[in-house]
Amino acid sequence: MRTIRQQLLLGLMSGMVITIIVVCICSYLKVRHETNELFDYQLKQIVRSFPANMSLQQSETTDKHPGKKIVVQVWNKDRVMVFTSNPAKNLPCYEKTGFFEVIAGGNAWRIYSEESNQQVVQVGQLILDREKIELSLALRSLIPFLILIPVLASLIWFVVGRSLQPLTKLANALGERSADSLQALETQAYTPEMMPIVNAINALFLRVDSSIQLQKMFVADAAHELRTPLAALKLQLQLVERMTDEEELKSGIKKLHERLNRATHLVQQLLILARQSDADEQKIDRKISLPKLARQVVGDFSLLAENKNIDLGVDVSEEDIFIQGNIDSLRVMLGNVVDNAIRYTANNGRVDVSVKNDGNRFSIIVSDNGMGIPVTDRERIFDRFYRVEGSGESGSGLGLAIVKNVAELHGATILLSDAPGGTGLVFTISFEFSDFNNVEQC
Ligand SMILES: Nc1ncnc2c1ncn2[C@@H]1O[C@H](COP(=O)(O)OP(=O)(O)OP(=O)(O)O)[C@@H](O)[C@H]1O
Numbered sequence: 001m002r003t004i005r006q007q008l009l010l011g012l013m014s015g016m017v018i019t020i021i022v023v024c025i026c027s028y029l030k031v032r033h034e035t036n037e038l039f040d041y042q043l044k045q046i047v048r049s050f051p052a053n054m055s056l057q058q059s060e061t062t063d064k065h066p067g068k069k070i071v072v073q074v075w076n077k078d079r080v081m082v083f084t085s086n087p088a089k090n091l092p093c094y095e096k097t098g099f100f101e102v103i104a105g106g107n108a109w110r111i112y113s114e115e116s117n118q119q120v121v122q123v124g125q126l127i128l129d130r131e132k133i134e135l136s137l138a139l140r141s142l143i144p145f146l147i148l149i150p151v152l153a154s155l156i157w158f159v160v161g162r163s164l165q166p167l168t169k170l171a172n173a174l175g176e177r178s179a180d181s182l183q184a185l186e187t188q189a190y191t192p193e194m195m196p197i198v199n200a201i202n203a204l205f206l207r208v209d210s211s212i213q214l215q216k217m218f219v220a221d222a223a224h225e226l227r228t229p230l231a232a233l234k235l236q237l238q239l240v241e242r243m244t245d246e247e248e249l250k251s252g253i254k255k256l257h258e259r260l261n262r263a264t265h266l267v268q269q270l271l272i273l274a275r276q277s278d279a280d281e282q283k284i285d286r287k288i289s290l291p292k293l294a295r296q297v298v299g300d301f302s303l304l305a306e307n308k309n310i311d312l313g314v315d316v317s318e319e320d321i322f323i324q325g326n327i328d329s330l331r332v333m334l335g336n337v338v339d340n341a342i343r344y345t346a347n348n349g350r351v352d353v354s355v356k357n358d359g360n361r362f363s364i365i366v367s368d369n370g371m372g373i374p375v376t377d378r379e380r381i382f383d384r385f386y387r388v389e390g391s392g393e394s395g396s397g398l399g400l401a402i403v404k405n406v407a408e409l410h411g412a413t414i415l416l417s418d419a420p421g422g423t424g425l426v427f428t429i430s431f432e433f434s435d436f437n438n439v440e441q442c
């Protein structure tokens, strides 16, 4: 691919050369035309300078010898030649008058002839001679343009080089940076034409910076959150090692299992969250049936619900409810919401998953009759590692952060409201209608 510099130079230089060629051709044609007219005028003047009735005697005294390139001849009324300027190149006396061209003696001639009662005066000039002079005059007129070519070319070279300097400056400014220097480029240092690029780069720096900060915070939080369960595990292990009583040992090992399960769950949630920043894994390219998704997730959690004797059911208003999405992410999202509903609802409670089409949007609604979430906590529960105090359940505090990411990815909105029965939470996720162009059904 050509560089901008090459394209500019090529475009401007060829434009300049084409213009100069056209100007040269026009100038050449004009000079030729004018020289021709001048020669014709000269021929006419020579003819007119002869006396009206020349005799042979007069001709000897008349010095009308205009040079070897022009032949002047005079004939009297009996067509007897009374004068010739160049006997070696005599031409016949033509019948025509005025300007005309003839071939004589193998050469092309331009003739001018005038006839009066007494005589015919005819002057002839070799066309080759005229053309030679015309050509040399026309070429001389082109000299200024030929001098102009290198002058204009150097000017174009200089101006193009100077105009592209801001790009080189930008490339240098970016090239000199280290991987972690993400401060904005100085906008005053660049021309207005460069501003869209400079602004776009600055905006990108800002996004990369905030994403790096988020990653750093995430890693720090993750390390902190992992340290506690691992320390507890180690402590529990040390305790178990010292136990001798069989009953005590059994309960100690059970606790060890529980702690290990919690640590494993935390790692799993962290991995899901980390994977969400990978754009390739988050492609929204499938046509997904929301009723089918709801039934699958309810199936996944039926055992957990059974353990707490919770009535877990699905209610689908119509089967034809499809959205465009990523099936794995949506399953993780709904799974986390249903998991919360079961986990934070007391034994013998009720959890309902329903899929609705309200005419404007499709919604998945998960309602429970559990402890609900205080209004003051509803904003913060989507933050990473945030947990409502006193829920009595163990968890990593990452479930709803994952839910929020998946909802954002699908352009869905989340609404938390109180359950109509007094206690409990209604968790509504609403999706826009999708048009399914180039989408595979799932
Ligand atoms: N249906 C619900 N009823 C009552 N409280 C809820 C409900 N859903 C979430 N919460 C509260 O919101 C907090 C955050 O939930 P989130 O799912 O993010 O974390 P978690 O359940 O503690 O951990 P994880 O889901 O990663 O195991 C929970 O600790 C819980 O207190």
Ligand SMILES: [Mg+2]
Residues within 6 Å of the ligand: 336, 339, 340, 395, 398, 399, 400
């Ligand atoms: Mg949860």
